[in-house]
Amino acid sequence: MAAKPRKLSAGEVAALVGGLMDAPGDMETSLSGAEVRPYVFGSNDLSLMGDYHALRMINERFCRIARSVFLPMLRIQPRISAFPAETRSFDDYRNSQDNFVSLTNTKIEELRGNHLIVIPPPFISLLTDAYYGGQVRYVKSHRNEFTATEQRVIEIVTDRLNSALQLAWRDLMGLTFNVVSREENMQFAAFVDGDDMVVNCSFMVQLPDAEPASFDILYPLQTLKPIASQLRSRMQSDFLDDDQSWRDRLERAVMSIPLEVQARLCEPEIALRQLTALKEGDVIPAKLADTVQLLIGGKAYFEAVPGDVAGKAALSITKQIKG
Structure with a gap:
């Protein structure tokens, strides 16, 4: 927003008029013939x-x-x-x-x-x-x-x-x-x-x-x-203001990010000849382990035991995989 214009005081008007009237007398001529105004150091x-x-x-x-x-x-x-x-x-x-x-x-x-x-x-x-x-x-x-x-x-x-x-x-x-x-x-x-x-x-x-x-x-x-x-x-x-409310909002936002969790139940092996011959209705034999691994982003983080809760499949965490 621009500052409001103000009127000149009586002292400023007098100084302005006096400066205009005295201007020609304050000018001197340099060696090149140009008009210059004298300046005293320290009077700025x-x-x-x-x-x-x-x-x-x-x-x-x-x-x-x-x-x-x-x-x-x-x-x-x-x-x-x-x-x-x-x-x-x-x-x-x-x-x-x-x-x-x-x-x-x-x-x-x-x-x-x-x-x-x-x-x-x-x-x-x-x-x-x-x-x-x-x-x-x-x-x-x-x-x-x-x-x-x-x-x-x-x-x-x-x-x-x-x-x-x-x-x-x-x-x-x-x-x-x-x-x-x-x-x-x-x-x-x-x-x-x-x-x-x-x-x-x-x-x-x-x-x-x-x-x-x-x-x-x-x-x-x-x-x-x-x-x-x-x-x-x-x-x-260089001053860092610790805004606790901003930190709280950031923490809530990070904690609300959805992550896809996968359970690795088994890893059966099959020959390429059998794989190319598979058709609808074929059965692949697989051996389920007592524990399964939970994967987040393709990396194993937990071991769990499969089961059911209230009629729905569930996993019970038994161990955290470190490293």
């Missing part, structure tokens, strides 16, 4: 660090795992979709959001950084109402703070989202998430400086009979920079 934009393929895989895995997070509230497992990760300044992101919003700042121990879970108030109200038996619908409200019940729902949801993130990240590296603080005002978010770059991962939750809801997870770019090479690589997991 950290947002141009490449395509984080592994982060996309982590977000897709997170979408599958996080479906169960909303099951207690919505009484269904909604479909969750991930938008492509977007790199932008924190000021730019903050200006695009309302001040009243649920913010959960979580520390990532192994990366020595934080991530921020941002959930809009209408989604929190919908989850709270549905959690306590109400309908899955948006409730109009003009409040600027959450109730104690909504704060409890926020705590449940964000803790479970962190657990889902931990499972989604473990194929790349094991991470530990510990909640540091929760805020209700974007202006009071003690996350990163305004001009710092963040990686914005947006997720959309499909709701029954209601408009889709969304929430964001922000990673500071400096936090992900130490593992940028891993995030850009085509992630190959």
